[in-house]
Amino acid sequence: MTILQIKNVTKNFDDSVVVDNISIDINQGEFFTLLGPSGCGKTTLLRMVAGLISPDSGRIFLDGKDITDLPPEKRPLHTIFQTYALFPHLSVFDNIAFPLKMAKWDKSRIVTQVEELLEDVQLVKFKNRFPHELSGGQKQRVAIARSLVDRPKLLLLDEPLSALDARLREHMHIELVKLQEETGVTFVYVTHDQQEALALSSRIAVLNGGKIEQLDVPTKVYSKPKTYFVADFLGKCNLIKAEVISTTNDAVTLKIAGYINLEVKCEYAANYKIGQKGWYSIRPEKIRLNREEVENTDLYRAQAKVLGYYYYGNDTLYEIELGDNLVLKVMLGNTKSVEPKFFNEETMVHMSFDPHAGSFIAEEL
């Protein structure tokens, strides 16, 4: 069931288009993420849903009702801000009670409701403290409790974890997902952190320049990027110039880097004409490196020279050079129980990958 429907929404600031005719349907109970670099319009879109700015054109529906012209206080949704925006003059309890007081709830009902939320976020002991006496993670939890206290239909989260350090952020990831599952409230999450987006979301919309580049489940967005931008923005990716030389129903044959012919599975194969230019994208972890030649004719195999490597701990990133200045990134997991032995610079290695692990991205015309 669709809870939030964004329909042809456009917003301009001065002369630049920040959100360009975006339409999204978000389902009840979803953890939906708007992912994109700064300036891609994700926060603007979120603020339009919250009612803090109004769109130049297009409509926004919540639960079937048109809320485009409602002021923010009349919308049954809340936002969690990047700065948490806790009221410094109010205690934790009063911060969480704020929406209930604004809605003129009974005193006794407010107390029971706030106590319940305090328990949910494990802040009962801190209820009389003031925001400046809390740690970043605690502030975050107060902000979440405050936004969930009157059971909104939708929770908008504007890069809520970006001010926390990495460890705490990971911890909050787990808490957020748990909380979302427990409450069943639909989350619309804005972030520029692709790891976060992949880990948390049920669906991701990748935004760039005010437009949706791709909207899909995390695994699809990561492994089958639709555009050059998505492939490049999410994680590391090898993007090699390619051209379609023949097509079948579900596959295209590509000429990659001008000399490698590969057959690649492709959903939209029928749409491509021969001569279509684009890129072949393959993630670095899909490529293998071996000292000896690999016996498997299904794989694409070639000799390559190691240019250098970066040791990340859990894995190691290699840069290898095939012929003709074709440089690829290769990610190898350090899964062995002994200390890793690296392929040193200048050594020749046998590189192999399954062509179907990658995908074809057509150049926009």
Added chain:
Amino acid sequence: MIKLTEKRALSWPPLLYLILMFMVPMGLMLIIAFMEPGDYGGVKPLISHINGKLHLDLNLDSFILVFSSEFVWQLMVRSIIYSLVTTIICLILSYPLSLMIARSAKKYRDILLLLVIIPFWSCFLIRVYAWMIILGPDSGVTHIINSIISVLGFPPVNLLYSTFAVIICLVYVNLPFMILPLYANLEKHEMDLLDAGRDLGATRFQLFWKVTVPLSLPGVLVGSALVFIPCIGMFVVPELVGSNCSLMIGNLIKQQFLQGMNWPLGTVTSIVMTVSVLSISLIVGFIAKNSNGFKYASK
């Protein structure tokens, strides 16, 4: 890098200045308060010879006189009331203006603030004289007001030389001292807090009273102190635009020194005034400090 000893050395000149210009006169005032007034101003010698015996002329006469005089207390209460009224009017006038400046686009803020400060560039007395002209019997303002109230059937009024004129001038003179600290506070409010307030269900009205006002209390307090404290000792304004019924405690102190030639009485009056202003400020500060959340609003 300045070493600690050098820092101390640098702090000596201002310290010396303060000691000479404030501590010593204050000490003198305290002593004068207990002395006998001289016949033509000043004070009688501290030690006198009567029949060959040494007399130390220190007494509580002036204190008794001040504390038992209804007139002094009347002026005292009036000064406090005038200052309170002035502070409240300044606050009511300044708040919307400061808020408007604080919320306006950054490029206009400096110009708007400059407009607030411009009156400081002309002499305080000249500005009060200007009000004397505006409120004078021949001014357009007076004519308009009097013609309106004569239509309503009231006798014409004199705007100048009245409590009304005193309050107007006090407000006018002190307004920037309220606007500036209020602005400094309001300008720092995070927009996210206002957005969050709306987002969490507060109407514009609720947002103002539940978020903006509580957060601005430190600014309100500073502004009020900057208006209230100098206001209480003001003597030029009541003297120039006030009537006999709108004299303030500052006028009495000045008269005791310059016309009444009773230095001890003037000294005692000003000590009483200083102590009461100080205690009012301390009490307000104490209440503010212990009121819930106030201390955190400033952080």
